[in-house]
Amino acid sequence: MDALLDAVDELHSSPTVAWRVLNLLKDPEFDVRDVESHLEADPALTASILRLVNSAAYGLPRRISSLRQAIMLMGARSLRLAVLSFGLVDRLTRGTPAQVYDDFWRRALTTAVAAARLSREVQRSAADEAYSAGLLADLGVLALAQVDTNRYVKIYTQHSHGTALIEAETSRYGFSHAALGGRLLSRWGIPNPLPLAAANHHLPPVGDALLFQTVYAGTLLADVLWTSGSPLLPQIQAFLERHFDFDLDRFIDLGMECKADIEDAAEMFAVRIEGEIDCRRLRREAAGRFREEAIDTAIDYDGVTAILDQDFSP
Incomplete structure (x- = not known):
């Protein structure tokens, strides 16, 4: 590194x-x-x-x-x-190649605004640090794209941003963009917890540290909000329900709030974000998952009830 x-x-x-x-x-x-x-x-x-x-x-x-x-x-x-x-x-x-540059800004701004929004739910004074941590989390992507441009752009565009990309990076370089980003921030003198948040932003946080929770949630939302049928939707819904007590309506509200914040942030940074967050699509998919879980729960309940109702007397 x-x-x-x-x-x-x-x-x-x-x-x-x-x-x-x-x-x-x-x-x-x-x-x-x-x-x-x-x-x-x-x-x-x-x-x-x-x-x-x-x-x-x-x-x-x-x-x-x-x-x-x-x-x-x-x-x-x-x-x-x-x-x-x-x-x-x-x-x-x-100097970052366009294929990486566009995706970086979409992910960075989404992670930043989502982390800040979630921080305000718990501790308003922590929102700025959460925003910074989310914005800086993927600096390792930029570093790899500029130093090993041809090979890394190919790796980046062929693997989904998450476990698949981290495994491909680790196989090629011996470390991931997350670890590299954390090292870069430490090398530049940024004190923890920002380097730790960058190094671990793809890992479910251990414990109840608010900064790590919000940056991890923002990382998941950077995929879910922009990707139709994202396989990470059940993961982020369960995470927000468990750690922030979000129900379906609050989850959709968060998506709408992030959409507006991202538009403002893109203007502030003078960058253009390709695509658009479709909140109607998000509601349909999230509600569909909610119904599936309700059905599964009902089936499990009926099964247990049927067992309990059986007569086991000799």
């Missing part, structure tokens, strides 16, 4: 400005002037932040052209998210 990441460093300079700004933002009483002076050293990052604050997500009545004003309007938490997102993701997507 380290040899491959050395090659990544040759393609992309280390995000020094992003790390300096993130360190400044750790202080609740950060000096706006210090943050501004560091950001000005990275014109691309500055432009991205101004684009964000002027996007529909903020809904400001007039356009903001002052970086200092943007920093004050956004506050530490939102600015930290923007620096993580634009300082890392935007940097690594440059």
